Amino acid sequence: xxxxxxxxxxxxxxxxxxxxxxxxxxxxxxxxxxxxxxxxxxxxxxxxxxxxxxxxxxxxxxxxxxxxxxxxxxxxxxxxxxxxxxxxxxxxxxxxxxxxxxxxxxxxxxxxxxxxxxxxxxxxxxxxxxxxxxxxxxxxxxxxxxxxxxxxxxxxxxxxxxxxxxxxxxxxxxxxxxxxxxxxxxxxxxxxxxxxxxxxxxxxxxxxxxxxxxxxxxxxxxxxxxxxxxxxxxxxxxxxxxxxxxxxxxxxxxxxxxxxxxxxxxxxxxxxxxxxxxxxxxxxxxxxxxxxxxxxxxxxxxxxxxxxxxxxxxxxxxxxxx
Amino acid sequence: xxxxxxxxxxxxxxxxxxxxxxxxxxxxxxxxxxxxxxxxxxxxxxxxxxxxxxxxxxxxxxxxxxxxxxxxxxxxxxxxxxxxxxxxxxxxxxxxxxxxxxxxxxxxxxxxxxxxxxxxxxxxxxxxxxxxxxxxxxxxxxxxxxxxxxxxxxxxxxxxxxxxxxxxxxxxxxxxxxxxxxxxxxxxxxxxxxxxxxxxxxxxxxxxxxxxxxxxxxxxxxxxxxxxxxxxxxxxxxxxxxxxxxxxxxxxxxxxxxxxxxxxxxxxxxxxxxxxxxxxxxxxxxxxxxxxxxxxxxxxxxxxxxxxxxxxxxxxxxxxxxxxxxxxxxxxxxxxxxxxxxxxxxxxxxxxxxxxxxxxxxxxxxxxxxxxxxxxxxxx
Numbered sequence: 111x112x113x114x115x116x117x118x119x120x121x122x123x124x125x126x127x128x129x130x131x132x133x134x135x136x137x138x139x140x141x142x143x144x145x146x147x148x149x150x151x152x153x154x155x156x157x158x159x160x161x162x163x164x165x166x167x168x169x170x171x172x173x174x175x176x177x178x179x180x181x182x183x184x185x186x187x188x189x190x191x192x193x194x195x196x197x198x199x200x201x202x203x204x205x206x207x208x209x210x211x212x213x214x215x216x217x218x219x220x221x222x223x224x225x226x227x228x229x230x231x232x233x234x235x236x237x238x239x240x241x242x243x244x245x246x247x248x249x250x251x252x253x254x255x256x257x258x259x260x261x262x263x264x265x266x267x268x269x270x271x272x273x274x275x276x277x278x279x280x281x282x283x284x285x286x287x288x289x290x291x292x293x294x295x296x297x298x299x300x301x302x303x304x305x306x307x308x309x310x311x312x313x314x315x316x317x318x319x320x321x322x323x324x325x326x327x328x329x330x331x332x333x334x335x336x337x338x339x340x341x342x343x344x345x346x347x348x349x350x351x352x353x354x355x356x357x358x359x360x361x362x363x364x365x366x367x368x369x370x371x372x373x374x375x376x377x378x379x380x381x382x383x384x385x386x387x388x389x390x391x392x393x394x395x396x397x398x399x400x401x402x403x404x405x406x407x408x409x410x411x412x413x414x415x416x417x418x419x420x421x422x423x424x425x426x427x428x429x430x431x432x
Numbered sequence: 433x434x435x436x437x438x439x440x441x442x443x444x445x446x447x448x449x450x451x452x453x454x455x456x457x458x459x460x461x462x463x464x465x466x467x468x469x470x471x472x473x474x475x476x477x478x479x480x481x482x483x484x485x486x487x488x489x490x491x492x493x494x495x496x497x498x499x500x501x502x503x504x505x506x507x508x509x510x511x512x513x514x515x516x517x518x519x520x521x522x523x524x525x526x527x528x529x530x531x532x533x534x535x536x537x538x539x540x541x542x543x544x545x546x547x548x549x550x551x552x553x554x555x556x557x558x559x560x561x562x563x564x565x566x567x568x569x570x571x572x573x574x575x576x577x578x579x580x581x582x583x584x585x586x587x588x589x590x591x592x593x594x595x596x597x598x599x600x601x602x603x604x605x606x607x608x609x610x611x612x613x614x615x616x617x618x619x620x621x622x623x624x625x626x627x628x629x630x631x632x633x634x635x636x637x638x639x640x641x642x643x644x645x646x647x648x649x650x651x652x653x654x655x656x657x658x659x660x661x662x663x664x665x666x667x668x669x670x671x672x673x674x675x676x677x678x679x680x681x682x683x684x685x686x687x688x689x690x691x692x693x694x695x696x697x698x699x700x701x702x703x704x705x706x707x708x709x710x711x712x713x714x715x716x717x718x719x720x721x722x723x724x725x726x727x728x729x730x731x732x733x734x735x736x737x738x739x740x741x742x743x744x745x746x747x748x749x750x751x752x753x754x755x756x757x758x759x760x761x762x763x764x765x766x767x768x769x770x771x772x773x774x775x776x777x778x779x780x781x782x783x784x785x786x787x788x789x790x791x792x793x794x795x796x797x798x799x800x801x802x803x804x805x806x807x808x809x810x811x812x
Binding site: 199205212 | 449451452454455456458459462463466467648649650651652653654655656657658659809810811
């Protein structure tokens, strides 16, 4: 049986549907990454799973406990880190940890050991007395994680834990999550970063209140139909304009110093065909290579594809911020 | 379904852990101590606000300009005027030669008090007969006029008694007449009653504390912990109650030593009843703040629902109007005004103040209970 399970979870705010029927089955010890554009409903979903927001419909079970009806019963096995900084800025690092230890009933020698371990874990030993409000962005996130871990939760819900954190702190934070994963903690984490999603065992793509697809990060890349070619060139704008008229062209995006071009899978030797097409247009380029699409491309493709369908179905174009 | 719902209620509201309650109380004390503005709001500002309000509503700090019309010009009238001239609250503008001059001076605002000594004043005193003087006040400022005329009546009466001790004479009969506004209101009981207003400030602070937690997002983290509504509400209230008592002590000290209001009742009764009043205001404001999401709405709610109605309806400035009786009775301040005046001025004990005390106790009990029952450990 899954440790975290939900069926047909729904929540609307007025006329806005935030979560429009989500099913999840997360196994014990699994690390699950939830990606999706802003406004996809990730935060609302996590709040419902954490038992701090009541769903309009649907069921949630955490370790067999009904979270909707008995949210108090899951408190001790759940660690929840909201998206916003939610600790007490005027209390010191140690005071925040002690407060959460007392609230969760962690006491005596265990409290001391646990706090020392978490301080070491989060590399905050030298900042015990610093008010939480005066920590750097990365340290704040690590302190929030430490507070969420004070009672050894079995399930950890993290809402964009590395948002606004510098890359080094981000890496450090994920190393901590990897350790927790090895300890057997079940983790559900939302992230806007593809490289982070790729560190999860399973990834779900959320869009407009639904989970469009979920799979392993490597399988996710195969969702993109066709093949991906990377064109390395100086004038990417001219190349982009030219590839649109290439027969078999599906889609293209710039990606740093190159243009990723998606072409129909049935083309024979697409690299050579595209090279010929570009030369015929009078354009020069350094090289064309066949490449595996990154999670980000899969993500953009799936959402764009879905919007095309909506347009065909006569629906209004939803706004997507990426 | 009903059974599980019942179980949930039990586990949320009844079970309370002293450890968790203690954690929240400690945290809240730290917030108050570290936030200078909050600390000031709870502990010092009641005393400061009492001074400001008391002067605003009753006392005039400037010396009162005063003139006299001495129609007697005897040694005795001169003695009386010399006695008044040493008073530090009066400023002698001078002598006038007629009633019309006195009226003109008051109309022009040059004086606000006048004294007329009739012919034969000295002769009557010497002969041991009761004599008369006339005191004139400016009714356009009724509160100052009432206070000063009452004070001068007392002073002249005392002077007369002192004179009689030296010479066997009946006391002077002072006849007061108010010009421009014959219906003066006494403001003697203003300061004790204003305690009810300034002790709303700790309640304002708790409303800010409750909504700040929601605004800053710490409530979302807390909602996902085993903390119980009762622990959360009581953990917030108790520190503000403690600091509120400190603030109340400061305000009472100002009343006693700055405004020299006599405390005729027992100080212990005053402390106990202030505790009940603070519990009632903190409780009612906590209940209201529970429905507010931001500090600014909570602040506005406290101002509009408590502070302003309490100033105007609770019987501080005017007796409670029968038309607004129900609104007035629903304000904790109305009941504390009765208690404070009873304790300070009448020297009443808690037995005599049973009704307002009982109402405050019920308000405290019900509002805190409902604050706990209506607290949702939820966001959005």
